[in-house]
Amino acid sequence: MSSLPELPAANVKCHEQPNNQTMMSDNNDFDVTILGGGLAGLTLARQILMERPETQVAVVEKRTFPVDETTCKVGESSVEIGAHYFGEVLKLKKHLTDDQLPKFGLRFFFREPHQGLADGTEVGGSEFFSAPSYQVDRGRLENYLADHAEDMGVTVFGGSKTRSVTLCSECEGADQHEVEFTQQGDTTRIRSRWVVDASGRAAFLKRKLQLSEDIGHDINAAWFRIDANIQVDGWSDDEEWQTLTGKVPRRWLSTNHLMGEGYWVWLIPLATGSTSIGIVADPRIHPLSTFNSLEKSMDWLEAHEPDCFDSLQPHRDKVQDFLAMKNLAKGSRQVFSAERWALVGEAGVFLDPFYSPGSDFIAIGNTMVTKMIMDDLAGRPIDHLAPTLQSIFLTLFQNNLLTYRDQYPLFGNPRIMALKFVWDYAVYWGFPALLYFNDKLTDVGFIQSLSKGIEEIRDMNLQMQDFFRAWFQADPEVNADPAFVDQSEVELMTRLNAELREKLDDAALRKRFGANVGLIRDLMFEITDRVKRTQPSVATTIPEMRPSTNRLCQVFESLNL
Structure with missing residues (x-):
């Protein structure tokens, strides 16, 4: 852990007497x-x-x-850590159930220019995952x-x-x-x-x-809300496609991602009946100047996501707000201090809305700050605790950053991204989510006992994100074949998610984490082995090893790999 930065010199008047006002x-x-x-x-x-x-x-x-x-704020879509924080830690489950919307997971659509939404590749679940998440109307x-x-x-x-x-x-x-x-x-x-x-x-x-710290992840965004319930389920009259997720239309309850090279578009339903629409893009491919107003955003959608444009066009008079933002991702050299100050939420760091991690880092940061405050007010020293929790927090942040940095060019490629989703979910559910659900991210001794496995996951994640980029360099073709990659049928995903709800003692949790490290390692070998069979030119430092178990056969078959 590096030493904490010194405060810059300031012209401060200390404890001066207040004036009459x-x-x-x-x-x-x-x-x-x-x-x-x-x-x-x-x-x-x-x-x-x-x-x-x-x-x-x-x-x-x-x-x-x-x-x-x-209220024009990012952060409407929660995933498992944030949802657990809201529902269980803060005891807000009744409010979330009664006054917000259930979230039907993250869902991703890939298409080529000549294809409609139902003609390309869809990645998502046909059923809700075990651990709940919500679409949150921030206001x-x-x-x-x-x-x-x-x-x-x-x-x-x-x-x-x-x-x-x-x-x-x-x-x-x-x-x-x-x-x-x-x-x-x-x-x-x-x-x-x-x-x-x-x-x-x-x-x-x-x-x-x-x-402030530059974290090397340059993305821009624009988003707005429309007073209308925009349902992607109605974007095709293909009855077979409509029933892939059940008899009742419910894709609209997902955080829907419309994917393309260098960008993604979100559609998030809100309990008020409005829909949030956002464009997030790598400025090297899609400059902010091309969608930094409502009119430009609509023109951009017409060019890149015409189905979305067609669904919004009849409701243009119902636009409730609009905001464009440059340099969405933010870092910070320090977030906690033993001198009893802290930064939480976007006042500290922000990654990328792609996997909805904003409320996760609020949950983690707030929980760590609460731990420090409780210890301090109880008379316990925090000189060691504050920098240690900061190190844990920033390690989680940096590991998550690998998931997004320099990955936007891949976003239009369904074969790469469908496997990247499996990998990213496995790392998330198998490591930080598992520890947060078991209230261990503030248990310094326990975290330190897992340091070898945490470091291995970080190294594997770094190698795999490099691998996905190398794969794209070797095979940049979109190939959005008609397919539904049903994540509900991927056993390792449903199991890792369901296991979040199990309360484990320290010994059982340590064993589960160790098993997850092994599973993630095996997953790395399975993905790279299968891809290298069809793309032997993909450059990687990952050793050539066969997995102990083949877990993704169905995914590979859906993607024609």
């Missing part, structure tokens, strides 16, 4: 101040108070609640969290703009951080033992401390 009193002292009352900030406040109800928590938020349910969820936060005792300063944060390390002898904000023209200062930045892309602390 600045309010400060004894009841402005808190244990924790959270900058930002969005998804990351409000879930953190809830988690802290569920762990320690007497904790004094303040949330400083620029909006006032309730917010408009149509609705954040209103629910804000309403219940005040009931739990959180002090919410709505309609407030953070003006400054003075960390206690900047002032000799200080033992509290100080946050200054304006609210309805008045300036208020509050003090707290902890300050956590959950301000999203405003990234107040990251900017102040100059922690």
